[in-house]
Amino acid sequence: MTEHSASAPGTSTTGTMAVKRGMAEQLKGGVIMDVVTPEQARIAEDAGAVAVMALERVPADIRAQGGIARMSDPDMVQDIIDAVSIPVMAKARIGHFVEAQVLQSLGVDYIDESEVLTPADEAHHIAKSGFTVPFVCGATDLGEALRRIAEGAAMIRSKGEAGTGNVVEAVRHVRAIRAGIRRLGTLDETELFVAAKELRAPHALVAEVARLGKLPVVLFTAGGIATPADAAMMMQLGAEGVFVGSGIFKSGDPAQRAAAIVEATTFSDDPDVIAKVSRGLGEPMVGIDVATLPDSQRYATRGW
Amino acid sequence: MSREPVVGVLALQGDVREHLATLTELGAEAVTVRRPEELAEVDALVVPGGESTTMARLATRFGLLGPLRDAVAGGLPVYGSCAGMIMLADRLLDAPADQVTVGGLDVTVRRNAFGRQVDSFESQVEIDGVAGGPVHAVFIRAPWVEQAGEGVQVLGRVVGGPADGRIVAVRQGNLLATSFHPELTGDRRVHALFVEIVRRHLAEQAGVDAGNERGTS
Numbered sequence: 178m179t180e181h182s183a184s185a186p187g188t189s190t191t192g193t194m195a196v197k198r199g200m201a202e203q204l205k206g207g208v209i210m211d212v213v214t215p216e217q218a219r220i221a222e223d224a225g226a227v228a229v230m231a232l233e234r235v236p237a238d239i240r241a242q243g244g245i246a247r248m249s250d251p252d253m254v255q256d257i258i259d260a261v262s263i264p265v266m267a268k269a270r271i272g273h274f275v276e277a278q279v280l281q282s283l284g285v286d287y288i289d290e291s292e293v294l295t296p297a298d299e300a301h302h303i304a305k306s307g308f309t310v311p312f313v314c315g316a317t318d319l320g321e322a323l324r325r326i327a328e329g330a331a332m333i334r335s336k337g338e339a340g341t342g343n344v345v346e347a348v349r350h351v352r353a354i355r356a357g358i359r360r361l362g363t364l365d366e367t368e369l370f371v372a373a374k375e376l377r378a379p380h381a382l383v384a385e386v387a388r389l390g391k392l393p394v395v396l397f398t399a400g401g402i403a404t405p406a407d408a409a410m411m412m413q414l415g416a417e418g419v420f421v422g423s424g425i426f427k428s429g430d431p432a433q434r435a436a437a438i439v440e441a442t443t444f445s446d447d448p449d450v451i452a453k454v455s456r457g458l459g460e461p462m463v464g465i466d467v468a469t470l471p472d473s474q475r476y477a478t479r480g481w
Numbered sequence: 482m483s484r485e486p487v488v489g490v491l492a493l494q495g496d497v498r499e500h501l502a503t504l505t506e507l508g509a510e511a512v513t514v515r516r517p518e519e520l521a522e523v524d525a526l527v528v529p530g531g532e533s534t535t536m537a538r539l540a541t542r543f544g545l546l547g548p549l550r551d552a553v554a555g556g557l558p559v560y561g562s563c564a565g566m567i568m569l570a571d572r573l574l575d576a577p578a579d580q581v582t583v584g585g586l587d588v589t590v591r592r593n594a595f596g597r598q599v600d601s602f603e604s605q606v607e608i609d610g611v612a613g614g615p616v617h618a619v620f621i622r623a624p625w626v627e628q629a630g631e632g633v634q635v636l637g638r639v640v641g642g643p644a645d646g647r648i649v650a651v652r653q654g655n656l657l658a659t660s661f662h663p664e665l666t667g668d669r670r671v672h673a674l675f676v677e678i679v680r681r682h683l684a685e686q687a688g689v690d691a692g693n694e695r696g697t698s
Contacts, residue, residue: 189604196601286598
């Protein structure tokens with residue numbers, strides 16, 4: 178595994194930080210949709226999704242059905258890879274590095290080390306730098322985001338509270354990450370050492386974020402986005418793109434809702450467009466009030 | 482004519498910010514373009530990296546495809562990186578059957594030609610018209626030019642590896658396209674080549690306009 182760049186003509190290097198982070202840069206301003214069948218993947222592609230997340234059950238069904246949620250069946254992931262030409266992502270359990278090895282071997286384009294699946298390790302996340310395939314990880318605040326980046330995550334998303342259709346936690350997490358970044362910008366060199374200690378993150382990364390005024394990787398939002406207005410609000414709050422899980426295929430008219438969320442993400446600053454695409458979408462997913470969820474059913478608390 | 486060119490970046494989706502930053506560093510006035518009226522205001526356009534299927538669908542849905550085609554036919558200088566190369570191609574391989582392009586470049590482009598993300602790579606590519614040694618090139622699920630028409634100038638090819646000799650940079654008149662992403666590396670030379678094309682185009686236009694004015698007075 179080399180993280181440095183190719184140096185001479187005739188040599189090329191895969192799996193570098195530049196191609197991993199650069200891949201996420203290409204997804205910016207776009208919508209990544211959860212799909213459970215090749216047919217859904219094609220609907221997502223037709224609607225303008227920049228990528229699909231292949232999984233066996235959407236988070237709303239994982240909540241409803243309970244049990245241990247694991248990596249999807251390789252056959253199912255392969256069928257979705259074969260069905261579309263856009264990038265295909267898949268989820269591995271937190272800390273389950275062998276699920277990640279399997280997904281890399283299947284040729285998925287991005288792995289989501291996801292709290293939506295049942296964690297396989299209650300102390301450690303996957304050491305992600307050693308993989309050729311890039312990883313996206315969830316975060317609830319800046320410290321968590323930076324710990325994941327230190328482990329090799331090439332993209333960060335808010336955790337939100339998946340499968341609820343309730344955007345409140347995604348708002349909390351994106352606001353917390355962005356506020357944390359802004360705060361670092363006000364600190365002097367000495368104070369950044371203490372900030373690193375408080376954030377439980379490497380000082381070099383903390384100093385880099387303070388200098389850049391942003392994360393060194395792309396920041397998406399996920400967890401509870403169900404409407405075009407939800408997506409546009411998250412973009413206005415500073416997310417660079419949107420994951421939609423249960424919100425599309427648990428709604429009344431998935432194809433139309435998917436297209437509307439894509440359009441609202443591109444024109445997130447234009448209320449006229451958002452109003453237009455929000456008309457006549459049919460029933461959104463029913464949704465759950467996050468405040469009624471017992472702690473044991475909150476996915477956002479998974480991850481360390 | 483010494484005013485700075487106004488270069489738009491098609492901002493439907495993709496790595497728009499990186500192109501805007503690079504163009505600004507080169508002294509151009511860089512603006513985002515999502516609507517026909519914004520397209521009408523620019524001297525040139527960059528179609529960024531991103532997902533070409535998404536860009537094509539949004540361009541169609543928001544009435545931008547026709548104006549983009551008219552602008553290219555009218556001689557607007559356009560540079561496309563990666564997905565932008567796909568958008569400029571007259572013909573596509575390995576694309577959904579209904580994927581439309583702006584076109585203008587007489588090339589056949591194969592999408593995801595080098596493979597999936599695990600095959601994405603960095604390399605060095607010599608570019609005709611770019612001095613100072615090879616360009617550091619980042620290829621991400623990149624396309625290549627499978628076949629180029631007679632009027633198309635091949636500017637760069639992959640050296641070494643299984644894709645040795647594949648065409649990854651082309652120019653035809655005011656249209657420039659690369660399979661790779663110079664906007665991600667901080668190497669501004671490909672953008673500088675494009676801004677040079679834009680400046681020359683503006684100077685020629687100014688000459689023509691001045692000639693017309695002399696002719697009519």
